[in-house]
Amino acid sequence: xxxxxxxxxxxxxxxxxxxxxxxxxxxxxxxxxxxxxxxxxxxxxxxxxxxxxxxxxxxxxxxxxxxxxxxxxxxxxxxxxxxxxxxxxxxxxxxxxxxxxxxxxxxxxxxxxxxxxxxxxxxxxxxxxxxxxxxxxxxxxxxxxxxxxxxxxxxxxxxxxxxxxxxxxxxxxxxxxxxxxxxxxxxxxxxxxxxxxxxxxxxxxxxxxxxxxxxxxxxxxxxxxxxxxxxxxxxxxxxxxxxxxxxxxxxxxxxxxxxxxxxxxxxxxxxxxxxxxxxxxxxxxxxxxxxxxxxxxxxxxxxxxxx
Amino acid sequence: xxxxxxxxxxxxxxxxxxxxxxxxxxxxxxxxxxxxxxxxxxxxxxxxxxxxxxxxxxxxxxxxxxxxxxxxxxxxxxxxxxxxxxxxxxxxxxxxxxxxxxxxxxxxxxxxxxxxxxxxxxxxxxxxxxxxxxxxxxxxxxxxxxxxxxxxxxxxxxxxxxxxxxxxxxxxxxxxxxxxxxxxxxxxxxxxxxxxxxxxxxxxxxxxxxxxxxxxxxxxxxxxxxxxxxxxxxxxxxxxxxxxxxxxxxxxxxxxxxxxxxxxxxxxxxxxxxxxxxxxxxxxxxxxxxxxxxxxxxxxxxxxxxx
DNA sequence: ATATATACTGATTATGTAGTCATATATCTT
DNA sequence: AAGATATATGACTACATAATCAGTATATAT
Numbered sequence: 001x002x003x004x005x006x007x008x009x010x011x012x013x014x015x016x017x018x019x020x021x022x023x024x025x026x027x028x029x030x031x032x033x034x035x036x037x038x039x040x041x042x043x044x045x046x047x048x049x050x051x052x053x054x055x056x057x058x059x060x061x062x063x064x065x066x067x068x069x070x071x072x073x074x075x076x077x078x079x080x081x082x083x084x085x086x087x088x089x090x091x092x093x094x095x096x097x098x099x100x101x102x103x104x105x106x107x108x109x110x111x112x113x114x115x116x117x118x119x120x121x122x123x124x125x126x127x128x129x130x131x132x133x134x135x136x137x138x139x140x141x142x143x144x145x146x147x148x149x150x151x152x153x154x155x156x157x158x159x160x161x162x163x164x165x166x167x168x169x170x171x172x173x174x175x176x177x178x179x180x181x182x183x184x185x186x187x188x189x190x191x192x193x194x195x196x197x198x199x200x201x202x203x204x205x206x207x208x209x210x211x212x213x214x215x216x217x218x219x220x221x222x223x224x225x226x227x228x229x230x231x232x233x234x235x236x237x238x239x240x241x242x243x244x245x246x247x248x249x250x251x252x253x254x255x256x257x258x259x260x261x262x263x264x265x266x267x268x269x270x271x272x273x274x275x276x277x278x279x280x281x282x283x284x285x286x287x288x289x290x291x292x293x294x295x296x297x298x299x300x301x302x303x304x305x306x307x
Numbered sequence: 308x309x310x311x312x313x314x315x316x317x318x319x320x321x322x323x324x325x326x327x328x329x330x331x332x333x334x335x336x337x338x339x340x341x342x343x344x345x346x347x348x349x350x351x352x353x354x355x356x357x358x359x360x361x362x363x364x365x366x367x368x369x370x371x372x373x374x375x376x377x378x379x380x381x382x383x384x385x386x387x388x389x390x391x392x393x394x395x396x397x398x399x400x401x402x403x404x405x406x407x408x409x410x411x412x413x414x415x416x417x418x419x420x421x422x423x424x425x426x427x428x429x430x431x432x433x434x435x436x437x438x439x440x441x442x443x444x445x446x447x448x449x450x451x452x453x454x455x456x457x458x459x460x461x462x463x464x465x466x467x468x469x470x471x472x473x474x475x476x477x478x479x480x481x482x483x484x485x486x487x488x489x490x491x492x493x494x495x496x497x498x499x500x501x502x503x504x505x506x507x508x509x510x511x512x513x514x515x516x517x518x519x520x521x522x523x524x525x526x527x528x529x530x531x532x533x534x535x536x537x538x539x540x541x542x543x544x545x546x547x548x549x550x551x552x553x554x555x556x557x558x559x560x561x562x563x564x565x566x567x568x569x570x571x572x573x574x575x576x577x578x579x580x581x582x583x584x585x586x587x588x589x590x591x592x593x594x595x596x597x598x599x600x601x602x603x604x605x606x607x608x609x610x611x612x613x614x
Numbered sequence: 615a616t617a618t619a620t621a622c623t624g625a626t627t628a629t630g631t632a633g634t635c636a637t638a639t640a641t642c643t644t
Numbered sequence: 645a646a647g648a649t650a651t652a653t654g655a656c657t658a659c660a661t662a663a664t665c666a667g668t669a670t671a672t673a674t
Contacts, residue, residue: 008397012661013320029620038664044622046662056400064620064671071400078396082389089385090315093363093378283587319631336650345634351652353632371641371650 010053015046016079019058019068022047023076024147027065050075081146085284097128098287103139104131104152107229108273111248112169112302113152119298125287143278149288150295155271163276164296167303171205171267172247172260178239187261188216190242197224197235197243205244205267212266247306273303317360322353323386326365326375329354330383331454334372357382388453392591404435405594410446411438411459414536415580418555419476419609420459426605432594450585456595457602462578470583471603474610478512478574479554479567485546494568495523497549504531504542504550512551512574519573554613580610 025031032039058072139151173187184190226232282288332338339346365379446458480494491497505513533539589595
């Protein structure tokens with residue numbers, strides 16, 4: 001007969017949830033809220049209670065903050081999954097919206113995902129979407145520990161995640177007609193002659209454009225460094241500069257005021273966009289599996305038709 | 308930012324564990340122990356508290372006993388896995404023995420598994436073995452809901468379980484020398500002339516032997532119907548009758564007093580023995596995965612060498 | 615050295631949960 | 645209808661956990 005799985009005193013949902021919160025936020029005070037002294041103290045107590053019952057240190061001081069021991073990390077990972085599964089169960093039996101967490105780059109979220117979500121929603125399942133703007137490495141990490149259900153990235157590969165290609169998404173140069181009355185003979189000509197807006201971080205698009213200018217001994221008029229693709233789009237919409245954006249951004253602009261031109265010779269070919277997920281997460285919920293299929297279909301259609 | 312997974316009052320480890328216990332035993336009183344009125348009442352309370360917090364009925368009366376609703380079953384399945392994972396975690400951090408639950412037929416447990424377990428144990432991991440004598444269908448069911456970690460069966464196939472062949476295990480007729488001084492020309496001759504012991508249930512071995520006798524118009528002297536293979540072996544060891552047992556049972560007998568002969572033409576060829584497991588169970592624990600490899604190696608070696 | 619941020623400790627209260635009892639209700643058996 | 649079996653309910657106690665407060669300890673920054 002199998003051993004009775006019997007629980008020690010000292011191990012409660014709440015305490016385990018605290019461990020997960022602290023693991024996610026990286027410290028007790030971050031998890032508790034910086035000013036809430038009472039909660040901070042409570043969390044410290046709860047972690048200690050857990051350590052006593054498991055008979056093993058789960059946290060250790062690292063400088064003046066905290067980090068989890070390997071055992072603590074394992075337990076947090078375990079419980080993150082369990083608590084998520086339970087809260088999904090609670091959602092489903094309540095007929096409340098089923099929460100789906102998806103991470104991608106900002107422009108992908110804005111111009112690919114959001115415009116097409118209406119087609120994904122199924123009548124039998126109301127979905128609450130949680131968007132996270134993240135870089136590929138963070139998406140990878142959060143998919144692994146199940147803080148995300150889906151990610152959309154360019155060609156990420158890893159043993160423990162699954163992925164499916166959605167299609168390719170080209171970057172094009174968007175030019176306000178106010179700055180240049182008609183299409184130039186090449187994108188490079190426009191880049192050389194027009195005020196330019198680029199993303200500030202070391203994105204590949206930016207590097208490629210800078211390299212191309214270097215090759216041709218052109219000096220671009222980089223007047224706007226933007227933090228987000230939305231800002232960049234706004235700069236273009238206000239006729240301040242030309243700038244590179246995914247072709248789907250075209251939907252943002254008035255066609256009579258902004259036109260776009262390919263960056264063929266300038267940018268290296270991008271890897272195709274992929275939907276990525278953790279099979280462990282999907283195994284817990286048939287709804288998520290259904291959603292995955294729907295997402296793949298809708299998004300790859302959108303990329304094919306560039307709608 | 309992902310929705311905070313926040314837990315309702317009314318949902319505690321203990322209550323969820325009660326749900327699992329009731330699901331396993333099939334009724335409140337069975338889970339509580341037949342005479343313990345206090346626990347019976349407590350369990351009823353706990354289930355009701357859960358239903359209130361989830362806002363959904365988890366049990367329903369079926370006659371005068373209880374059965375879980377579909378939602379209740381889903382929750383029980385979920386929690387069975389979670390509680391198991393937690394207790395395994397607790398075991399491991401405590402350096403206590405890691406519990407492994409394995410199900411198989413009685414003779415397989417006695418003559419294949421038990422004699423070879425010493426070779427499976429690894430120095431880095433003390434294992435506490437829980438044996439369950441079960442039929443193939445029960446093994447299947449318990450692997451699915453993770454009440455078992457491993458099963459050993461003959462050719463079971465299912466989408467949600469994985470399996471690996473270990474090898475073949477022939478049944479042979481064991482004959483006390485006291486009843487028959489030398490090997491007969493065929494097993495059928497022995498069956499026709501000697502007192503016979505068989506298992507009582509409708510096993511394939513028994514059916515095949517009976518059919519063979521029918522074909523040859525022989526009437527076997529079936530004097531012993533045994534409940535277990537061990538009983539059958541005991542009958543043979545006491546010179547009461549001859550009987551069919553897996554060839555590994557040879558280790559049980561004194562070679563000078565019992566000999567065995569193949570049942571080639573009489574029994575249909577058995578499907579090979581397989582180790583079966585639920586990938587979800589193994590994904591939770593690297594120790595189990597290590598153990599699986601070790602088990603496969605040791606048992607298939609044992610079957611090959613018939614040691 | 616001082617200030618600040620973070621975490622730990624001990625004591626205390628409020629609340630939630632486990633555990634028990636007596637009894638009621640529902641279902642099945644005879 | 646009466647008895648047996650299984651579960652449900654309400655009231656209560658004992659206990660465990662959550663929540664709060666005041667104060668201490670430790671590392672980092674200035």
